[in-house]
Amino acid sequence: MLSPANSLPTSGSILNNETIQARANWGNQGKLWSTLAEIGEFLHIPVSPAMHAETTLFQHVHYKAGQRIHTLGQEFDTLYLVNCGFLKTVLLDEFGHEQVLHFPMKGDVLGIDSIHVGHHSSEAIALSDCDVILIPYKSMVVLSRQHEELEHALFSLMSRELAREQTMVTMLGALSAEARVSRFLLSLSERFSCLGYSRNVFNLRMTRNEIGSYLGLTLETVSRTLSALNELGLISVNQRRICINDASALKSLRKLPSNKAKEKLTECLQSSGIANWGLTPVLN
Amino acid sequence: MLSPANSLPTSGSILNNETIQARANWGNQGKLWSTLAEIGEFLHIPVSPAMHAETTLFQHVHYKAGQRIHTLGQEFDTLYLVNCGFLKTVLLDEFGHEQVLHFPMKGDVLGIDSIHVGHHSSEAIALSDCDVILIPYKSMVVLSRQHEELEHALFSLMSRELAREQTMVTMLGALSAEARVSRFLLSLSERFSCLGYSRNVFNLRMTRNEIGSYLGLTLETVSRTLSALNELGLISVNQRRICINDASALKSLRKLPSNKAKEKLTECLQSSGIANWGLTPVLN
DNA sequence: CGTCTAGTTGAATCGCATCAACAAGCGTGG
DNA sequence: CCACGCTTGTTGATGCGATTCAACTAGACG
Structure with missing residues (x-):
């Protein structure tokens, strides 16, 4: 059932009512499918009764450390919600040199940055064994129109990611x-x-x-x-x-x-116990 | 009618059918209100007949160079679509030092990064005289549920912004x-x-x-x-x-x-015309 | 046991920041 | 009108911080 490598199941990652007996496979260990309500909880959004009533199921996929969740250029059609494990996302420059963008973990969503181009502009690689929930983008869009909280949660999620990247920019710049x-x-x-x-x-x-x-x-x-x-x-x-x-x-x-300041201060600080090195606010 | 400074009109930025005669104010110069269909065109999204039928109007506001569109900490409730002019968005660190995030111009949307916290985490400042369209976030959400293309355009827009920040990160990092x-x-x-x-x-x-x-x-x-x-x-x-x-x-x-390489190469290149300085691919 | 990867540490170099001097544009006001 | 202050931009001299290159250690693994 599980698709361990890149060969993701392109269809069948959503079940309708007819195949809902697949839920028999459940168990807390090695769970194979999640409901919308469970996904809402993962994302920390208020779950309405309507969402609880939703019977659509979302497939879990396991990845072993080192495996790729998605690769550069691959067609984008699903978002990935990390259920457990640790990953890295990387951008590849024209020479194949990796630049790490983020270290996603439980609760993080992968693939948002690829919605607008239709294919993945980055790669996601498992740093440890991972459990990831597949959320087809199309069904996400449909559901978000039916469930107001979900739509706002998506906007909020994307906004948060954007703000996170902005703080990265300021870190790297200053x-x-x-x-x-x-x-x-x-x-x-x-x-x-x-x-x-x-x-x-x-x-x-x-x-x-x-x-x-x-x-x-x-x-x-x-x-x-x-x-x-x-x-x-x-x-x-x-x-x-x-x-x-x-x-x-x-x-x-x-x-x-600086080493210079260190040398100057070493003797002064030897008696005073804990030094306050690095704690002086330096503008710019 | 126009609110020239930071004191944005907090209500009345949307018109309903009853006040639609305000359209009489239109003119290509100093236009005061735009329809959803026009906004769709600004954003380069396919405009459906349903969107053309939409009568909600969105207010334009003029800013002079140096004025702020929104300030740090200000409550977030509207997105800003730049109609014309040039701006900068800045993040302020704990000492008030400015870090420029972006230079928005016509077609760019401001405020996306503030959806998730409810107040603005950055400031937007006009670098030239600007015309900006106010799009109340709440009505945007309502409309996006009614018009599928609009919802996808919003997701796409946010995704594109995210990807743009990612390329900034790689620039700054490498x-x-x-x-x-x-x-x-x-x-x-x-x-x-x-x-x-x-x-x-x-x-x-x-x-x-x-x-x-x-x-x-x-x-x-x-x-x-x-x-x-x-x-x-x-x-x-x-x-x-x-x-x-x-x-x-x-x-x-x-x-x-490097200066060293320059000195070494200067004589070799003097006869060969155009130098290829800087064009040698350097990994990392 | 050897090989490979990950991590630490040192020495030398380079790229960019810092500090400083100066020129140019521009509005203000006597 | 020019003098003046103020902001913006240019260029040089110097120093620091991070990179680069290199040697070495410690685990992991077959």
Whole structure:
């Protein structure tokens, strides 16, 4: 039943009333189909009685780490709602060089950026084993006209994505490497927290190279920056295991002190305990 | 009737059938109201007979250069469709420092990024005198449920904006100053061309500082880069007047040659005429 | 056990920011 | 009318921050 690789089932991803007995396959583990009401809950939108009454079913698909959910140039006809697992979306430039756009996880929707061109302009790749719900765009449009909350949720979702990209633009345009890495860790922390995981201790699911691509840095700079934050005591790093020790310091961090300033200040700070390196607000 | 400053008319921006005689005010100059069908044409969407029959009217508002269309924190309830003129949208960081997000012009829609939070997270400022059509979000939602093409056009519009931000992210994350400025000029050229202006000769409507903010560079770097492109003959710059001489060279430009490479190559190239500086594909 | 990938760290280089001086345009007001 | 302030743009000198290149370690895997 499950289509493990790129060969997605192009038809049959929606069931009508006649085939609703497929629900017999359900189980909390390895669930194969979801209702509209369940999708509404995943997206944190108020679910109306009308939506509960909706019998359309949406197929789940499993992907193993490394597999592609969609590829560059592939025809766009379905949105993908991440049920569990971790992924990356990448843009490929003219030489095939990957640029990471985002690290989607549970509750995120893939494919929105491809509606207007009819084919995928990016690729989505599973970083861990994933469970993804297929939502055919056409039926989404039909349902959104029937259920007002759903339509607003879609607009809201797209608006949120747009705002997220805007904050990325400002990060890349204006912040230092230290600030980018700090905000990246805080953003991950916040998202894990929303999903019920620990806010302070978590595992990175991506390589330094992928983080660097996402943040507009090289893998070496990411590695060095993590080491520096570690030495300052703001975080603890051990390979992919991260522990956030001082979130508010990470939030307000603009720039790490220059080596010159460090040397000047080292002796002064040796007695005063915790240094306030990196906490001085630096305009621009 | 016109509300020239920030004090937008909070009610009455839509007319119903009873006040339709306001259409008597029309004229190509200083037009005050537009129909849904006209808005559909502005957005380049197929206009159905049903949309032509729609009698709802949308108000135009004029802004003078320097005025704000919406400000940070202002309640979001209407989308703004640019009818004519040039603007910038900016994000303000915690210290009030401006970061330019976009330079909207005719056909662009403002406010999409604010749907999900209910208030504006950015500001829009007129760079020239502008004519803007107010589209109350609520009535847009209602109409989009009645007119299928309109709903798809909205999804498509938001999807396109998202894709545009993504290309900005990759520019800021991976490209050199020269490549950023080149692509910026090409993008302007393309947009002007779509609006019926010259593709090769145009006036910049923004300062070097605003360009720099948009591209994640300083104004000095922008100025220097324009001068360099000018010296190479790819463009001609005179203050804000730009002439694009070699669009394809601009497209393929990755990096300008380093000073070192320049010195090495200068003598070799003096006889061979046009240099191919900057045209060698440089990965990463 | 060797191979491959991921990660860390150092040294040298380069690209862009920063600081500064200066020119040009432009409206204001004596 | 020119003097004046103010904004915008250009160009040079210098320094910092991130990249680049390189060496090395640690796991993963067959």
